Amino acid sequence: MSATELPLIGDYSTPAAALSGARIGVVTFPGTLDDRDAARAIRMAGAEAVSLWHGDADLSNVDAVVIPGGFSYGDYLRAGAIARFAPMMSKIVDAANSDAKLPVLGICNGFQILTESHLLPGSMIKNDHLKFLCRDQVLRVENNTTAWSNQYAQGEEITIVLKNQDGQYVADEKTLDALEAEGRVAFSYVGWNPNGSRRNIAGITNAAGNVVGLMPHPEHAVEAGFGPDHTGTDGLGFFTSVLTHLVGGQK
């Protein structure tokens, strides 16, 4: 953004030297909160952030999509339940399932939207302690072969921000067994399970590895001084991962 322009509306301009020239879309629904943070994370990783409006049905030739957190439609009815019917979501679902396998990352409310859209299995219910919880959370990288996790070491522990009300991941036992057996649990909680999620699941991937959903927020842990404990930048790897994926093809 120019020095004299107030970021009243999310600013998605590109830094002069975008490393890969990749364009990554950030979807905004009514009630989306972390779209500007996601765009910042994309820029800090070196790509161009492209604003996508929920009501449009045009993916604007983006190379990947982030569905950021928030309370789309106020979480009314059920988190993500209304957002999945947005025209933009139909496009994203088609592109994610197509041969091109568009990389899609759903964070928090975005994860909820992905499960509602059936891009990922399972669902999120209210935290077992019934309160909104915001904390610095340690995760273990359980699968470093996805489009969004390839810059981490397998088993690496990272600290990013957790903040949610409806973060308890649930699925039937058969699905949970399958997720674990197929290596589709991408991230798990370490130390303490902050919301009662089944099998300590923090994030999962689809079989192809292009669609990842997780409850904690990597986009809040990309800039020293403004992340966990005011120092952490462990979340940046999500965004550099997708750039690596786009440049080098699937790992």
Next chain:
Amino acid sequence: MSAAEQSTQQKKFNMDTVANAAVTPDTELPWAELGLKQNEFDEVVKVLGRRPTAAELAMYSVMWSEHCSYKSSKNHLRQFGDKVSEEMKKDMLVGIGENAGVTNLGDGWAVTFKIESHNSPTMIEPYQGAATGIGGIVRDIISMGARPVAVMDPLRFGAIDHPDTARVIHGAVAGIGGYGNSLGLPNIGGEMVFDSVYQGNPLVNALAVGVMRHEDIRLANASGKGNKVVLFGARTGGDGIGGASILSSESFDDTKPSKRPAVQVGDPFAEKVLIECCLELFKGSLVEGIQDLGAAGISCATSELASNGDGGMEVELTSVLLRDPTLTPGEILMSESQERMMAVVSPENIEAFEATMDKWAVEYSWLGEVTDTGRLIIKWDGEVIVDVDPRTVAHDGPLYDRPYARPEWQDALQADTFKSSEAGANLPSTGAELKAALVELMASPNMCDKSWITNQYDRYVGGNTALASPDDAGVIRVDEKTGMGVALATDANGRYTFLDPYHGAQLALAEAYRNVATSGAVPMAVSDCLNFGSPEDSDVMWQLAEAIRGLSDACLVLGVPVTGGNVSLYNQTGSTPIHPTPVVAMLGKFDDVDRRTPSGWRADADGQALYLLGTTFDELDGSEFANIRGHLGGLPPKVDLAAEKTLGAILINASRDGMIDSAHDLSEGGLGAALGEMALRFGVGARVALDDLCERDGVDAFTALFSESQARAVVAVPRSEEVRFNDMATARQFPVVRLGVVDAASNSLEVQGQFDLDLNELREAHEATLPKYFG
């Protein structure tokens, strides 16, 4: 329901028109039930030259209420405008009187912030009361043209072990979180105090801060004859109508619901959409004037917009979109339904305005237009039901010079010092006793860890939070290019103010100033929320008068102007008032938030020297230590504003020049609490000795640890900076004493010759208190 159906419904009412009022002068009106006094009603009749219509009565009664008119406090509040130096005006772009004050940050940036109370609604319905407190203050910030960037919430509840406290705190904290989190606003700090004086009247104050470019500043005025008036956002419902049922005589319809909740119900999703939608309107310069709808709803918005502009407005009330079609005109005028805004739009912008509304799926209705008649005309289906000079509604309300006098019990209270009392006997003196006392203090309700509350708030959203609770101030980056940002702290001490209202209010200001400076920011401006009991009680009125006098005097000395705020009166349980609680919010500025100073040392600070800045006196009266012993009496700590200024300058310079890595101000709980909090901040120990301090200031170890003397702070100085730091303090002739060093290997707070306190033990005690009571 379509607009046509709604209009048909509305025609069923038998309207009390202006024409009708003129010919029926003797009609009985429920002015007393609406809260007006006889003299006030007589004044309304005099102003109008006839009896008011039911709708006019509704407007005057709510706009002339204490809450909207400041009729008891205005006489005293003038001091905030009078005691201002040229220097203080320098950065003030918009002062008291608008929705919120605006302060210049330089480089074309401006910041607006304000603190308000939502006390009574929270007592009745904690979740919605607290939630709509956040909603209301955020709309004040939007109406100035700013993007809201953070919120804070100073909270005061009854005794921690009282059964009703759990009801209030669970609801209030969930409400603040539920609303603020859904708006995407980081909650960066606040306060939490438990005291039985707040049992029947908790205090929930809410602060919001927003940033904007200078050219985006918007004011609440309706200018330009022919410009259109539009109401947008949520529909108008029956919530938040005080005493609405008595207006039911207006209606022929016996079947309408008569009892409506007096507490508003919030919809944070609607507000979030409203924020984005308003910011898009501002960006396109699509509105000439804008006003949020809070207390007194449409009554307030129309009369304030009209009287601040060209002086006239004409609106059709049946055009208001309703949630409940049975509402009467008076109820529509008084409804405090949330998430609504009123704007003035020039005809050429109507199309663009509507497109923006449609994009965000926000409902709107055109109500009327700006006129140059100097009259506010409100029609109901074409018939005039309000015809008033808007100034008489919005600005020329009654004004009272309420009698006040120093309470007769004040002398006895001040004579009852802690150390002369029974509670002050057998004070801890051995190392083991001092250690136990510190653990007890750090676990006490007011000093314990607050993360049970703060973890229910999102402090990260926006990606600009540089510091948040439990640091001394919340810090938000404003400009991502330069790192320029703001710091905010809120403080009050009801016990100090009870002991001495004049100095107690100054101590609140001094602590807020100190907190902001400790974080490294330069204090710039003040917003205050004055929570007091009934102004009709001369004791309380004296507390209020003294507190305002003290605060305004101190603002002048510290050079920080009051840019806005709120007065909340009648805070009492039965005839027992709360402690006078002037909450002060201080705004400070950073050239670069990268220079911020956190309130504790990290492991990599191993070996850094710990210094205490300031002088320690024997000041235990009104302290937290006296509080846990159940004593309140004597005089609060001395105010020394010159020392506060010097201390502030040292902390700010030391931060800017990289001389200190961490700092924490000394306030409630004194040096003992400050050291404990600093060690627990990142779980890193320290070794200190009190001998030099005790010898220099002539105090014993107990006093050194627990006295609450002001103008003090502890700082951690890297070894390489010690000489420079000492030189700076000495050059300013400010007392400084070396206490000890950070010891990363120890995992304990060792006070040499006294005790060695394991940090795990301290943390366990510190963190267990709130979960123990509230789960």
